[in-house]
Amino acid sequence: MYDESREVYINIYDKKADKIVINELEELVKQLVAWSIPLNFHIEALKCQSIIMRTKLVRQMRAYGGCGVSQQKEADILMENFVGVIPLERYKEIWGRDYEDYVKKIEAAVMETKGSVLLFNNKPIDARAHLVCGGSTENSENVEGNVVQYLRKVLCNHCQNSPYSLNYKDIPIEEVENKLGVKLTNDEVLKDTTIDNIIDDVLRDEQNRVTKIKIGGKEFKGKEVMDILNINSTRFGWRPQIMRFFTIGKGDGLGLCQYGANNMACEGSSAEEILKYYYTGIEIKKIQNPCINMPLKGKLVVIDPAHGGEDSDDHVGSQGLREKDVNLSIALHLEKELQSLGAEVYLTRREDIVVHLNDRAQMANSIAPHFFISIHQNYFNHPSKSGTEIYYFRGDTVAKELAREIMTALTEEIETLDKGIKPADFFLLREVIVSSIHVEVAYISNFAEEKMLMDDSFRKRAAKSIAKGFVNFYRYI
Ligand SMILES: [Zn+2]
Ligand SMILES: [Zn+2]
Incomplete structure (x- = not known):
């Protein structure tokens, strides 16, 4: 079954930087829709375009049997094929007054069709589209030489009034x-x-x-x-x-006629009806979440649930909640989240036991992960103080960057106050030889935050957003 809550990721190869950039598929679809169809078109026409663009991407993705980029075995698509595709924020000046409306429209079109692609014989189709066909679309063999069963000539009197009719x-x-x-x-x-x-x-x-x-x-x-x-x-x-x-018309006439699609939409046709009209014999289905499509594959992370055991020096909230327990719970959720994204994960403790700081550092150093992350809850003598703080080892710009991504994802999801990311030289940050961060998720000394921390679904959401921070760290567009 298609799991709406899980994102599908696409690996984009940046040849110049020789780097793989990981992007959420649906975010890239939004950018491609903005780039490829007039945005004053009807929402159903934009939905068609969303499905077309998603199909083009999925068709190339290795996780769905596509052939990806030949020079880079982990990449699905080449960045240089997307010249001119820019994040939606960058359209602010270009679209001016229409910006808000267009963004809303694109988001609606993409989210309402989330995961949907065009299939023929259960494979994503070569979803061609052009601006105006001028009376009829074209058989594939007349354009490209080979017969494609779903790229058949269909009559189209829907684009007659386009500015490109003659x-x-x-x-x-x-x-x-x-x-x-x-x-x-x-x-x-x-x-x-x-x-x-x-x-x-x-x-x-x-x-x-x-x-x-x-x-x-x-x-x-x-x-x-x-x-x-x-x-x-x-x-x-x-x-x-x-x-x-x-x-007469604009484009090679293969596949969907965009002006025609818009006109059909204005006359009441749905995206599905329009797509089935222009692509002969296709099906529209939602893609499965591929288990091999994991943005953190190959990454090693050591999670350190701070404190633990009998004479633990952890903090205790006024309602009796123990920091050591919350830390472990979040760490275990985080382990699952990171694993589901493909990372290899180790914990410095898995139960309520004493593990000395030296042993934690030694364990981390023997694994030499990409990142070491300590989980804590904050405490202050006055109960009014609240929010999230993240520390990184002084001068470690990579850790700082990760800290920033985690802070953004975390405060957005659990809605705590961003108290900043700060350099520090705590024992573990100093002794662990890899990039390390120390997360103080919330204040256990604050009545409301202690209450939230008692809730397992809250701790799970916190873990999920920390994991999201990791994913965002590894992508840059
Ligand atoms: Zn047409
Ligand atoms: Zn602590």
Whole structure:
């Protein structure tokens, strides 16, 4: 079953930096929708585009049997294929007054179709789309040479009123010749080229002067043409300089016609009906969460549930809650969360026992994880103090960066006050040789926060958001 609460991640290869960037699939879909369809279109048309863009990505993802990036076996897609795709915040200036509306619309379109892709024979399709088909879409073999069963010609009278229904472009003959590598004219000036229905019946005297000529069906004397058009001589020739190409539609006609989709939506069709109209014989289904798609795969983390055991020096709340118990509970939840994201996790203790600081440091150092994270609850003599604090070893910029991501994710989820990330040289931060952080989740000395910490679902949410901080740390767009 599709689990709405779990995110699917996509690995993007940044060739220049030789780095893999992990992004939430749905976030990338939002950026792609913003980039690929007019946003004043109907929400159902935007939903079609969301499903199309998601299908394009999923089709490439290794976790779903796609072939990914050939040079990088862990990457699904190449970053350089997304030139011009930018985070939604960056559209603020471009969209101006429409910004809020457009963002809301994109989010609705993407979230309402979350996980949905277009399938044919249970495989994601090559979801082609173009702006305006101009009357009918095209059979794949006429565009790309091969027959694709779901890319069939369908009639479309839905895009008739688009600004692209009839257009033209004037191109100088010289440019046409250069670009196509052909010769359309010769340099013989006085050649009597006739242009059907425009210039014919040319009569010249022995000196090559035009005596009679028919232009646009009307007969003129050469002298008349010279006078009327104010040219230098009756010894004249002509040659077209410009070719006007008329076009109907915009794009190659493969797959979905976006203007048509918008029109169908405005007339009451749903995204599903529209997609099934343009893609022959496809199904729309939600993707499964792939268990191999794990953003923290290959990462080692040691979690340290602080304190523990009989003569523990942990803090005790006014309602009797013990810090050592809360720490262990959050650590165990965090272990599960990190494991489900692919990380390999170790704990310095798994039960209520004494483990000396030296032993904790030694254990961490023998594992040499990517990160060491101590879990604590804060205490202050005055019960009014509340919020979250995170410490990192002085000068460790990597730990600081992780601390920042965890702080953001944590305070957003459990809604505690951000009391800041701070450098420190606590024993464990100093003695553990890898990047280490020390998280004070909340104040056990604060009545309300102690109460929240008593609730297991709260502790689970805290753990989940710390894990999210790890994922965000490893991605940068
Ligand atoms: Zn159309
Ligand atoms: Zn503590």
